[in-house]
Amino acid sequence: MTTRSDPSLDAIMSERRHLTNLAYRLLGSLAEAEDAVQETYTRWYAMSRQEQDAIRSPGAWLTTVASRVCLNLLGSARARRETYVGEWIPEPLPDGTAADPADRVTLDESVNMAFLVVLESMTPAERVAFVLHDVFCHSFAEVAEIVGRTPAACRQLASSARRRVRAARPSPTATARPVGGGGGVVVREFKQAWEAKDIGALIALLDPDATAVADGGGRATTFRHPIEGGEQIARAWMEIARRRPDDMTFLERTVNGQPGLVAEQGGAVVTVFAFEVAGDRIKHIWVIRNPDKLRHWTTA
Numbered sequence: 001m002t003t004r005s006d007p008s009l010d011a012i013m014s015e016r017r018h019l020t021n022l023a024y025r026l027l028g029s030l031a032e033a034e035d036a037v038q039e040t041y042t043r044w045y046a047m048s049r050q051e052q053d054a055i056r057s058p059g060a061w062l063t064t065v066a067s068r069v070c071l072n073l074l075g076s077a078r079a080r081r082e083t084y085v086g087e088w089i090p091e092p093l094p095d096g097t098a099a100d101p102a103d104r105v106t107l108d109e110s111v112n113m114a115f116l117v118v119l120e121s122m123t124p125a126e127r128v129a130f131v132l133h134d135v136f137c138h139s140f141a142e143v144a145e146i147v148g149r150t151p152a153a154c155r156q157l158a159s160s161a162r163r164r165v166r167a168a169r170p171s172p173t174a175t176a177r178p179v180g181g182g183g184g185v186v187v188r189e190f191k192q193a194w195e196a197k198d199i200g201a202l203i204a205l206l207d208p209d210a211t212a213v214a215d216g217g218g219r220a221t222t223f224r225h226p227i228e229g230g231e232q233i234a235r236a237w238m239e240i241a242r243r244r245p246d247d248m249t250f251l252e253r254t255v256n257g258q259p260g261l262v263a264e265q266g267g268a269v270v271t272v273f274a275f276e277v278a279g280d281r282i283k284h285i286w287v288i289r290n291p292d293k294l295r296h297w298t299t300a
Contacts, residue, residue, distance in 0.1 A: 003030030019066045025131050026070040028090035028116050040066040067146045075123035084272035087287050090116040091293040093271045095254045099117050107257035110135045113274040113286050118168045122161050129154045130161035183277040184259040191250055197212050197241050199234050206230030207281040217290030
């Protein structure tokens, strides 16, 4: 029995990294992104060879199908998150999220935690229109075919999403620091002050209006509601320091392309801390403890 020759296999499979990058930005979950990409390829190989050959641009077809799969998943995800235990935070990514470079998500400003959190506030249609047009440079005519609306309506969706992004950005006088720059210094100083149990230093590093949000998913102990205010966060972190197990260590790591921290215990990552730094102060801290969202970290 001979296997059907498929000279286009390499070209088809070379789209996997692009599809994974797209799906992660649309869904905020690498696990769900991988499922969406798998579903896309399943649909491709469910077609006959004649049907495949009739598709002029397989890459465009795969992108369209993956985007529609993600759009459907976003609708169901909103319903699932209504019953999620505590706050839902996007799945954090370390440097190099997969052993296979073809599956690796490119770390840039469109995957930093602050950006992904803003995307979470959008409707599914807004998110898809904005990511496809503003991040991946698809025309509104292409977006319209995917979303099932007119190009003019998709333009409005992207415009609405853009306003959300602008509203969430720090003011021009307090721009978030780049990787390896001041942001990394602030996070390092925060770690040192935390380990030294220096509450005054912690307060000095936190914006007075800072917020901290944690995601345990009902599977790991953490604070259930957002903490607001730099002093309140510092006090909470002092309590965490007091309860810290002797075998737990904190390490500086890159989280979604930005300076962050991880807590390791028994050789496994048990917590990921993502930060948004504006000027010389920390504006936001996201604490991810749900083990389902940390599976790429222990092997990273």
